[in-house]
C-alpha cells in the first residue's frame with residue numbers, strides 16, 4: 001500500500017528530540033513510573049512479570065475496566081491497541097474500501113485524510129468555524145455527510161483548536177450519521193483534559209454505528225506506554241481484532257498493567273492534567289495579548305495545546321521553520337493541520353519551559369510583525 005507522508009508527525013519525528021524547546025507537543029507533561037507507583041502501581045510485581053505476550057486484544061481485567069466507562073458495553077465491545085493512533089488505523093483498515101466516501105472536519109490532527117486516501121477512499125471535508133467557537137459549518141457538514149458516506153471522523157475535545165462540541169452539535173452530528181447510515185468515529189483522546197469546563201460527553205450510545213477511540217496519551221498524561229482502545233459494536237470489534245493480528249498482534253504486557261492502574265485512578269490523572277492546564281492557560285493568554293492584536297485566538301476549552309492566528313501573509317511552514325532554525329523551538333504550522341495562517345503551540349509543560357518556549361516563538365513573531 002502506498003501512503004502519503006503524514007506531514008505533521010514526520011516533522012515532529014524528525015525534530016522533536018533535536019530542538020531545545022519542543023512546543024509542538026499536544027499532551028500534558030507525562031507522569032513518571034514513580035507517580036504511578038504512588039497511585040498504586042506495584043513496581044515489585046512488575047519486576048517479577050515474565051515478559052511474554054499479553055492477551056492480544058487487551059487483558060480481560062483491562063477490558064473490563066474500560067467497558068465500565070461505556071454504558072452497556074461488555075469486554076466484547078473493547079479492543080486494546082498500541083496508542084489511539086493504532087486504534088484509528090485499525091478502524092480505517094476494518095472499514096474502508098476503495099471508492100468509499102469519508103467526511104473529515106478541518107482543521108484536524110491529519111492522521112485520517114492521508115490514511116483513508118491510501119485505502120482508496122475519497123475525502124470530503126467540513127470546516128469548523130472560529131467565530132462560533134469552532135463548531136461545524138452546518139451547510140458544509142450536510143454536504144460532506146450525505147447518503148453514501150461511509151465514515152465520519154472527528155476529534156472531541158478537538159486537536160488542534162482545543163474546542164469542545166456543544167451537546168446540540170453532537171446530537172446534530174450523530175443524527176445526521178444515523179440518517180445517512182454512516183459510521184461515526186469519535187476520537188476522544190482529549191476527554192478528561194478540560195481546563196475549566198465539566199467532563200466532555202462521549203458520543204458513545206448516540207447511534208448503532210458509533211465507534212469511540214481513546215487512549216492514555218493526552219488527558220491521562222501517559223503517552224509512553226502506548227495504550228489506546230476502540231469501543232464499538234462487538235461484530236465490528238471482532239473485525240478490528242483480526243486486523244490487529246496482522247499488525248502488532250497486541251499491546252505489551254507492562255503497558256497493559258500500567259493501563260489498569262491509570263484507568264482505576266483516572267480521576268487523579270485528570271485532576272493533575274486540569275491543574276497543569278489551569279496554571280498554564282493564563283500564561284498563554286497574557287502572551288497572546290502581549291502582541292496587541294497581531295495574534296488572535298479562541299481560548300482552548302480543553303487539551304494541552306492552542307491554535308493562534310497571526311496577522312501576516314508569511315506561510316506558516318516558513319514561519320515555523322524560522323522558529324526552529326533560529327530559536328531551536330518546534331511548533332506545528334497550521335498548513336500541516338489543514339488551516340493556513342495559524343500556529344499550534346503546546347501549553348502542557350512546566351512553567352519555566354512554557355515561558356521560555358513562548359519567548360523564543362515571540363522573537364520570531366516580532367520579526368514577522370515588523371516586516372508587515
Ligand SMILES: Cc1ncc(COP(=O)(O)O)c(C=O)c1O
Nearest residue numbers: 026083084085109155159215217
Ligand atoms: C486527536 C488525536 N488522536 C490520536 C492521537 C495519537 O495519539 P496516541 O497514539 O499517542 O494515543 C493524537 C496525538 O496527538 C491526537 O491528537
